[in-house]
Amino acid sequence: MGIIFENITDLDLRETLDCGQCFRWSEQSDGSFRGIIRGRFAQVRMDGNDLFLDGAEESDRMMWRDYFDLDLDYGKVKRELSALHPVLAQAARFAPGIRILNQEPFEALISFIISQNNNIKRIAGIVDRLCENFGQEIKAGRFAFPTAERLASLSLDDLAPIRAGFRHRYIIDAAQKVADGTVDLESLRYLPYDEARAELMKITGVGVKVADCVLLYGLHRLDGFPLDVWMKRAMAALFPDLTPKDFGQYAGIAQQYIFHYSRMHPELFDN
DNA sequence: ACCCAGGAAATTC
DNA sequence: GAATTTCATGGG
Numbered sequence: 001m002g003i004i005f006e007n008i009t010d011l012d013l014r015e016t017l018d019c020g021q022c023f024r025w026s027e028q029s030d031g032s033f034r035g036i037i038r039g040r041f042a043q044v045r046m047d048g049n050d051l052f053l054d055g056a057e058e059s060d061r062m063m064w065r066d067y068f069d070l071d072l073d074y075g076k077v078k079r080e081l082s083a084l085h086p087v088l089a090q091a092a093r094f095a096p097g098i099r100i101l102n103q104e105p106f107e108a109l110i111s112f113i114i115s116q117n118n119n120i121k122r123i124a125g126i127v128d129r130l131c132e133n134f135g136q137e138i139k140a141g142r143f144a145f146p147t148a149e150r151l152a153s154l155s156l157d158d159l160a161p162i163r164a165g166f167r168h169r170y171i172i173d174a175a176q177k178v179a180d181g182t183v184d185l186e187s188l189r190y191l192p193y194d195e196a197r198a199e200l201m202k203i204t205g206v207g208v209k210v211a212d213c214v215l216l217y218g219l220h221r222l223d224g225f226p227l228d229v230w231m232k233r234a235m236a237a238l239f240p241d242l243t244p245k246d247f248g249q250y251a252g253i254a255q256q257y258i259f260h261y262s263r264m265h266p267e268l269f270d271n
Numbered sequence: 272a273c274c275c276a277g278g279a280a281a282t283t284c
Numbered sequence: 285g286a287a288t289t290t291c292a293t294g295g296g
Contacts, residue, residue, distance in 0.1 A: 020277060021277095112277080113278095115276095115277050115278080116276095116277080116278035116279065117275090117276060117277095117278050117279080118276055118277080118278090119275080119276040119277085120276085120277070121276095122276080123276095123277080166279095166280090170279085170280095204279090204280080205278085205279065205280080206279085207278060207279045207280090208278090208279095209277075209278060209279085210277090210278070210279080213277075226277075227277095228277035228278080229276080229277070229278090230277065231277080259277075263277090
């Protein structure tokens with residue numbers, strides 16, 4: 001059982017799965033990654049330009065193609081972005097195998113609510129505990145991300161085991177507003193950007209930055225440009241003459257190159 | 272003991 | 285309205 005995608009360029013699994021956009025893949029000692037996406041398990045690895053999804057089902061081929069964004073020409077995107085600014089070209093060359101995943105919108109929403117005033121390692125731990133406690137077990141010890149309906153039914157005390165602190169009430173409010181239709185995540189996919197952002201900000205605990213992350217990572221709004229502490233430092237130090245709008249329709253991809261490059265080069269910001 | 276972490280809400284000025 | 289403080293938790 002498994003799926004193979006042949007002749008895949010511009011994809012590096014470690015760069016893509018460990019660049020801060022997702023929190024649920026675990027790297028194995030052989031360099032492959034195991035994860036559960038949309039309730040489906042896969043162990044993924046690259047062999048040359050072939051992408052192997054061991055354990056995945058052929059009937060899910062389209063889902064996985066979509067998840068890894070295999071229909072977008074990242075070579076072309078990189079050429080366009082690299083022409084904008086030499087430092088952006090350098091950031092893209094540093095991790096040329098980054099792609100923006102198509103994550104489940106609700107998972108992105110909850111994950112980035114958890115991300116606020118937090119660090120990536122602990123975010124991953126909280127998300128793991130959330131899945132273990134409230135997600136469906138797909139195979140031994142591996143759980144799906146919980147549904148909005150399930151999380152909406154919980155009390156603050158129920159969430160105590162995930163140890164997310166003050167974010168517990170944000171998680172429940174988000175789940176309730178998604179479950180009861182107050183916020184329709186799928187409808188945000190093609191709404192004007194500012195309107196989509198405003199919809200998400202109806203949720204307690206969702207501000208501009210979390211909303212931008214949900215739109216970019218969960219709804220594939222590549223025009224989004226989340227500005228976290230790292231990106232604000234990077235913009236001030238590396239792109240003082242540019243604004244987010246200057247990065248165009250693929251700003252979100254530029255953001256990911258810059259975010260990863262900055263996080264891997266903290267010495268750039270020692271002042 | 273102190274500081275920070277892919278922020279946002281609550282409070283104060 | 286804009287600036288500051290608080291909010292849990294864990295690691296350095």
